[in-house]
Amino acid sequence: MSITRPRGFRATGVAAGIKSTGAHDLALVVNDGPRDTAAAVFTANRVKAAPVLWSQQAVADGRARAVVLNSGGANACTGPDGFADTHRTAEHAAEELGLSSQDVLVCSTGLIGERLPIDALLSGVTTAAGALAAGPDADADAARAIMTTDSVPKTATATTASGVVVGGIAKGAGMLAPQLATMLVVLTTDADVDAATADAVLRAATATTFDRVDSDACMSTNDTVILLASGASGITPGADELAGAVREVAADLARQLVADAEGASHDVHVVVRAATTERAALAVAREIARSNLVKAAVFGNDPNWGRIVAAAGCVPEEVAPFAVEDLSVSVNGVEVCRAGGAHRDRSEVDMTPRETLIEVDLGAGTATGDIWTNDLTHDYVEENSAYSS
């Protein structure tokens, strides 16, 4: 149950033949209203795929009726021809659904630099338009169709006190970095809200969820998170109420992305406390989360706090003021470093759980920030070297 659990949505996923494997590779999500509120956030990478360029301008008016998503090709670095492919996709979906192409968003994911098999994609859109279904189980195929190296489909839902429902699907298993990951996410809600509210709610949710996932410090060309609101519940929840539910679904999906990151054997939660500002805390957390030496140590079940402290020391003082002699580091609850030096013995740390908690106290202030990452494993190297993706 995910994006069609809120009232007012239909979805489906089909095998359009974009992937040579014959797997599902095209998803279609339709908002039947009565409202057509939409908001979206996109990758901060300056190299933006054609579907990102299209969807940015299409959603600028705060409205959208449908989203076409494909795996099997990113349609990035494909020039004007690639943009024309995305435009045709939106126009074709609009014709099939009786909409304006400006109300159709497009997302793509897969290898950069290759044109999509546009004929297969367009006939897939036709097939999908005929297969759309509503109801709580209609969305399983959609979640499956956007998978790339994901091992499982990722779905989540939440319900607010006033009865508004939020659902979401996500794909992403690598190239996960703040602002954003290699991720496509569609969130739906039957709340009756305007575009400004939807935009504010979505940005607040992504800032503390998807933007805090940093699997390998690599930011993709295609990242897109879309929120569609149908208004079909007839309920206009308080902004905080809706924000809470959207954040809950986003956090759930973000956590699933980390758990399914390519080749990972540990999910690593880096929490930095007692920083002067949240920005300082996040900068230190991100530097630790991006250290290959820290990540390899976690893979080796080694609570190597020296590497953690060394990573923290790479953050410029103007970004994160702290004194080395005030640093303490705990790994899975054991304070292995206090006052910048060795404290409890590292052999006390149990590194066997899948989740590793690294807590750093900077002793400099009261702000906190956290980042989720993964360990650096043989399987990560294998998945990212053995074939193009």
Add this chain to the structure above:
Amino acid sequence: MSITRPRGFRATGVAAGIKSTGAHDLALVVNDGPRDTAAAVFTANRVKAAPVLWSQQAVADGRARAVVLNSGGANACTGPDGFADTHRTAEHAAEELGLSSQDVLVCSTGLIGERLPIDALLSGVTTAAGALAAGPDADADAARAIMTTDSVPKTATATTASGVVVGGIAKGAGMLAPQLATMLVVLTTDADVDAATADAVLRAATATTFDRVDSDACMSTNDTVILLASGASGITPGADELAGAVREVAADLARQLVADAEGASHDVHVVVRAATTERAALAVAREIARSNLVKAAVFGNDPNWGRIVAAAGCVPEEVAPFAVEDLSVSVNGVEVCRAGGAHRDRSEVDMTPRETLIEVDLGAGTATGDIWTNDLTHDYVEENSAYSS
């Protein structure tokens, strides 16, 4: 032949018992003058090991007579006790050599956060002081004694037109990042120069050699590069002449560090051209050199230009202005991306050589910058996860 090839130097390396393996682990280098000119650059990491803190102040007067270097322990994050250990090391070496402790520099490398076995170290200093030798072959043991995960000792020499000789030894095989790597380097010369000249020559040389090596984006707590000048040649070369020879030796050693980086199967040279400034070129080169996805692709012999372009796109526009549609990328001489899109087929690229050349043209200006890195391999993961280092 390395640091004792220039006249006026003695050196040795001994097994002091710091390493449990019984391998050589302590080196001593002595400048017999007549001059005692010295300069040094140190890690930019805010977490600085005790020997870095000691040597920074000891070399501040531009003079030094001896360097004690140990492997088997970094003496970092060891607090006041660790600093006292370094101080005792300098004082003991000074006594053995009839010097002031302020003229003795200390370098350490190994695991962070553990105290050194100071008694073994001090008796090793005594042994080393008695084993010092001059001449072109006296330095082999010194180069060997500073090795950690290095597979080979690293040495280099150069001679200038006027007959001045420069020699160097280095250790380092991981945690290689700008400013600087996990590296200890001692350079010697028999040039007759003052401290200001030595400092300028050393900083110019490291800026374009060791600072451009970025094996894994991890900056260590102990990096030190020292230049000692004995004046024993009686020759005062032109500043450019000496700078050229010091740079040549530094570049040679830096290249050896890359070639011996932990677990690497490719040395990757990232050259960014047609940037608005050198800083912009270096920022783009560093982002590409630090991308785990690019590095894993190189390991897989995959000229995946999409990952290269995506990495370039992560550099903020204010740091490196360029337009995506002006980007071109060549891998090993084959222009796989032109005008931001696919150009020659990636199958034309021969990725089998150890050295991989990635050239990016930003089409934005005339400045160039380059970074050396390595690929991301199973052996890198193994060496950095299987044991603490």
